Amino acid sequence: MPREVRERQMLDAAVAAFARNGYQAASMDDIAEAAGVSKPLVYLYLKSKEELFMACVRREVGALVAAVREGTRERGAAADQQLWNGLTAFFAHTAARPDGVAVLHRARTQGEPFVREIAAMRAELAALVTSLLGQAARDAGCDSAPAEREVSGLAQALVGAAESLAEWANILAKETPSSAPSAQETAATLMNLCWSGLQNRMKGERWLPTLGVH
Amino acid sequence: MPREVRERQMLDAAVAAFARNGYQAASMDDIAEAAGVSKPLVYLYLKSKEELFMACVRREVGALVAAVREGTRERGAAADQQLWNGLTAFFAHTAARPDGVAVLHRARTQGEPFVREIAAMRAELAALVTSLLGQAARDAGCDSAPAEREVSGLAQALVGAAESLAEWANILAKETPSSAPSAQETAATLMNLCWSGLQNRMKGERWLPTLGVH
Amino acid sequence: MPREVRERQMLDAAVAAFARNGYQAASMDDIAEAAGVSKPLVYLYLKSKEELFMACVRREVGALVAAVREGTRERGAAADQQLWNGLTAFFAHTAARPDGVAVLHRARTQGEPFVREIAAMRAELAALVTSLLGQAARDAGCDSAPAEREVSGLAQALVGAAESLAEWANILAKETPSSAPSAQETAATLMNLCWSGLQNRMKGERWLPTLGVH
Amino acid sequence: MPREVRERQMLDAAVAAFARNGYQAASMDDIAEAAGVSKPLVYLYLKSKEELFMACVRREVGALVAAVREGTRERGAAADQQLWNGLTAFFAHTAARPDGVAVLHRARTQGEPFVREIAAMRAELAALVTSLLGQAARDAGCDSAPAEREVSGLAQALVGAAESLAEWANILAKETPSSAPSAQETAATLMNLCWSGLQNRMKGERWLPTLGVH
């Protein structure tokens, strides 16, 4: 059996194990057995548990980012449509690969190298959002963009909200598979929450304590 | 030394250890040493690693919820002011007790009992938000409340956004302590992102694909 | 509360614990709690776990031997009647104090000092039997007593049979308390098994391979 | 080194350790060291301390029963000869494998599963004895067999007597190896004690208090 195939099997088994049990609790024994190979072979191909986990993380990061990029490909549309497309692609992906998403979630709490990898992914997603927001500002004929840090905060909040909704949708799907929310529905919920605010903010309006939106 | 004091020391040490290393990687040896006691005493007082972790989680859940409740005490104010107060209290607390928040974050991936505890906390916070939204709807003279599931999704997204922002603010604070965003500033960012959308939604307006807000 | 009473409570608790769990598995914590006192007090009175166990053993040995002696007090009777009386007393005692007997049983596998204590008890019981056998030989007008080692072996076998029957009776009593064999019945079973053989042997007859009894 | 061989080494070491120190006091460290392997290997092959002990028990039960069965193979002989053959085989085995017997003895006080295993062994041996008694009754032209419970008690007493004699013989052998009783001699002692009584009982005679044998 060619190396590539074997390696994919191992990564599949590892992603499932890490998703279910977390980095520490998933054992190399279990992973090797689930992959249908002997433990020394796992070490021959993937070097160590840490590198194996890193390989999983990188694969899943790539798949998620590619899915979102694919969703926002169509360039001519309005900014909100593009954002909605991206979110739909995001939720469709998280619904299709719950284990992959779980691995990314776990990676955020597994020390330096993994945190960096996830941060890079977030930055990439945030950049996508930011460029859409810039387009929205231009569309609205307004260039009083908020300070970089505020944009960064908004993107961070958006990504957090999306992740939280993805987890929530996955839990609902596991509980009652028939009536789980679709990716479109979840994306619409998030658009309802944030698009109006983002648009206002891009137009220079802002919410202030004791005053409300201005 | 009286039992109460020792127990608090242990919980403090445990929260720090769990926050830094996660549930599995934090060892009882380390926790006992950090607390300045022997391992058997930890077991005598807290029964097991799992119960120790649970005690940490419960303490931090209690502290966080109490802080937010305290922030939203003032009853007469407008809904957005109250939400802002609650968010400010939330971010002030997460900034003041980063380890506690980290423990809650870890608990979400540590199996049934902890997941349940966190879910209960989220439900409590979401109920606060929901009641504010109801008030906002009444203030706006409109009672066409969205379906329960959508409200649930909105609250989930809001909590996720808040957690994500809190983490982001804590990272900034660790990198450049001098220029970290204040709790008020972070709360304002989140209000900017979501209040307008929430208000619209409560008035019966909604964002729809290909149409924008209606 | 006077020391004697406290000490008896401790021994009672210890006998129950050792009977149920064995020497190693019974913990001083459990014993102290069952006795309703603090652990240091147990150490103050009984010195150590080993001495506590030894105290239990000695108390139960004394009680068992006293019961059997009491049963064989009546001097004028025939040897078989006296043996039967002794066995009845033995089985009545083991039925009345199952925990005490269990402790003695456990003591046989707990190293030198305890083994010695039990061996001494067996020797005492064997001496009783031996003296009855001597009387039986004289009653039968025959003094060709078997060699000392053979008598020792016979006594050993008798005691082993009695212990085994006692355990068996206790198990039956625990399973179906209503229809448990009485001490008299059990003693009769053992008499049926051994008295005829003992009597023969005292008369100089013996069973030989290929020949049967002669 | 092949797994089978290693596993036998481990069982040998474990039997020796359990025989000497008992289940609780024998440590896995000691067993592994005595077997010449590392602790993890013991766990890899035998799963846990409890399963290791069970494996020892089963092996020794099998060996003992096989030895006794082998001893009573010759079918044509008289009942007493067959019983004597079986007892001789029993005492030869207990003399040859004292540790194995000690393990069986320990197993009787180590909780449910082990007690059950030993009870099954006793039942098997008792069945052998019972069938011989039946043959003896037929040989004596008499079928007034005693009630089942009495037979059960007699068998129990016989097994207890045999075990007790085996232990006694082993102690003598350890003290003065030169003059230890042979298996034949010990078997004869037990036959002298019990055969006459068994035979009488099978003929319908019985010992009764105040009356003697009738």
Add this chain to the structure above:
DNA sequence: GATGAATGAGATTTCATTCAT
């Protein structure tokens, strides 16, 4: 006379990792 507080030592068990073939 009695106890709450505390611990050193050691138990079972698991895991990531490596040879020798």
Add this chain to the structure above:
DNA sequence: AATGAATGAAATCTCATTCAT
């Protein structure tokens, strides 16, 4: 290319025992 055999290190947890009061 692949594996059966093996282990050092460290995890959680328990227990007999002692102070200081």
